[in-house]
Amino acid sequence: MRLNLSKSGVGASVGRTGLRVGMDANRRKYFSVGLPGTGLSYRMIVGRPVTVATLKKIGYTAIAAAICLGLVFLVSLNKG
Numbered sequence: 001m002r003l004n005l006s007k008s009g010v011g012a013s014v015g016r017t018g019l020r021v022g023m024d025a026n027r028r029k030y031f032s033v034g035l036p037g038t039g040l041s042y043r044m045i046v047g048r049p050v051t052v053a054t055l056k057k058i059g060y061t062a063i064a065a066a067i068c069l070g071l072v073f074l075v076s077l078n079k080g
Contacts, residue, residue, distance in 0.1 A: 008025035
C-alpha cells in the first residue's frame with residue numbers, strides 16, 4: 001500500500017510494481033499499468049469520484065473493525 005502526496009492533496013494505492021489500483025487526490029478511482037524500468041505507463045480512470053460521505057463510512061467501518069479485532073485479541077490473551 002502506498003500513500004501518494006501531491007500539491008492537489010493525498011491519494012492512496014495498492015498493488016505491485018507495474019500494476020496498481022488506487023484513488024487520487026481528487027477522489028477519482030484509477031487502474032494503472034506500467035512497464036518497470038522504462039517509464040512507460042497507462043492510467044485509466046474508473047467510474048465517478050468517491051463522495052466524502054462514502055469515505056467517512058469506510059473510515060468508520062475501518063475503526064469499528066480495528067476495535068473488534070483488538071477486543072478479540074484481548075479476550076484471547078485473557079483465556080490463554
